[in-house]
Amino acid sequence: MGILSVLVGHNTFGRTTGIHDRCRQLALFTGDTVGGLLNATFGNATELIISVYALKGGLLRVVQQSLLGSILSNMLLVLGCSFFCGGIVFYKEEQVFNKNSATVNSGLLLMAVMGLLFPAVLHFTHTELHFGKSELALSRFSSCVMLVAYGAYLFYQLKNQKNPVIPINDGESLTESLDEELPEISKWQSIVWLAILALWISLLSEYLVDALEGAASEWNIPIGFISVIVLPIVGNAAEHASAVMFAMKNKLDISLGVAIGSSTQISMFGVPFCVIVGWILGRPMDLNFQLFETATLFITVLVVAFLLQDGNSNYFKGLMLMLCYLIVAASFFVHVDPSSVGDLSEET
Numbered sequence: 001m002g003i004l005s006v007l008v009g010h011n012t013f014g015r016t017t018g019i020h021d022r023c024r025q026l027a028l029f030t031g032d033t034v035g036g037l038l039n040a041t042f043g044n045a046t047e048l049i050i051s052v053y054a055l056k057g058g059l060l061r062v063v064q065q066s067l068l069g070s071i072l073s074n075m076l077l078v079l080g081c082s083f084f085c086g087g088i089v090f091y092k093e094e095q096v097f098n099k100n101s102a103t104v105n106s107g108l109l110l111m112a113v114m115g116l117l118f119p120a121v122l123h124f125t126h127t128e129l130h131f132g133k134s135e136l137a138l139s140r141f142s143s144c145v146m147l148v149a150y151g152a153y154l155f156y157q158l159k160n161q162k163n164p165v166i167p168i169n170d171g172e173s174l175t176e177s178l179d180e181e182l183p184e185i186s187k188w189q190s191i192v193w194l195a196i197l198a199l200w201i202s203l204l205s206e207y208l209v210d211a212l213e214g215a216a217s218e219w220n221i222p223i224g225f226i227s228v229i230v231l232p233i234v235g236n237a238a239e240h241a242s243a244v245m246f247a248m249k250n251k252l253d254i255s256l257g258v259a260i261g262s263s264t265q266i267s268m269f270g271v272p273f274c275v276i277v278g279w280i281l282g283r284p285m286d287l288n289f290q291l292f293e294t295a296t297l298f299i300t301v302l303v304v305a306f307l308l309q310d311g312n313s314n315y316f317k318g319l320m321l322m323l324c325y326l327i328v329a330a331s332f333f334v335h336v337d338p339s340s341v342g343d344l345s346e347e348t
Contacts, residue, residue, distance in 0.1 A: 066228070222336055
């Protein structure tokens with residue numbers, strides 16, 4: 001089963017690489033803002049599809065931890081590598097990005113932390129009005145609010161896009177920010193390929209979820225480490241490469257759209273979406289990610305927000321983020337989560 005998970009992960013990586021290539025082509029027609037959003041959306045398709053399959057199987061903690069891991073890997077590993085590689089290539093000049101967009105994303109990430117923090121505090125302080133019920137009700141209400149906030153954020157981003165699309169010959173289009181790079185395929189071909197690749201990922205994701213227990217047993221490592229660290233790295237491999245590539249081309253706004261935009265999308269859309277889907281499926285999925293995971297996310301958001309506040313990047317900032325991710329990975333390697341083990345034992 002462990003070998004199966006590696007093979008599925010490899011195939012998923014190959015398909016998500018194709019997804020990001022198609023997103024890059026579609027970005028030539030839509031502009032940097034929409035292009036970064038498309039990269040984040042289809043890059044997160046793997047995590048969301050895996051989460052739905054895990055929800056159907058009752059693996060609630062696997063869902064929570066895989067989503068959390070995706071947020072952490074994007075904010076620390078993907079953004080850190082982008083800053084580091086871009087800083088090495090352009091070490092003689094300072095790389096800058098849209099400070100206002102980074103500030104908005106940081107605010108949304110802090111709002112997501114608020115949504116996760118209150119249910120966890122209610123649970124562990126035993127201050128719920130109806131123990132076990134108020135926490136779930138609060139999670140579902142907060143999820144609806146977070147989805148509304150994310151919808152408003154999308155409207156704001158699209159209405160304030162600052163990378164206009166310039167029409168060129170034969171009905172094609174080109175953005176100012178992609179330095180005269182010509183599209184290889186048409187807009188509708190890109191959309192069709194994205195749909196096909198997303199469908200293929202959904203088929204592979206079912207096998208990946210089924211392989212989790214076997215992989216944890218064969219590798220003799222905690223299921224939480226696989227969910228938080230291994231799964232997101234495999235799922236975000238193409239997203240990782242895409243963000244680094246844009247940073248090395250001095251297109252940091254797109255890199256931030258991929259990394260920070262992806263984290264914002266998962267925290268403000270992916271997590272509450274899974275709570276609502278769990279509600280529909282009759283699964284008690286909530287926003288209580290436990291104190292250890294919630295504290296990890298809170299500190300991570302603060303670190304990233306401080307590093308983004310001046311609107312520029314360098315290789316040292318990237319190195320700090322990558323080293324922070326190593327600390328997080330080591331922490332989850334020694335962290336035992338009894339509830340995730342319980343989920344798996346119930347299924348077996």
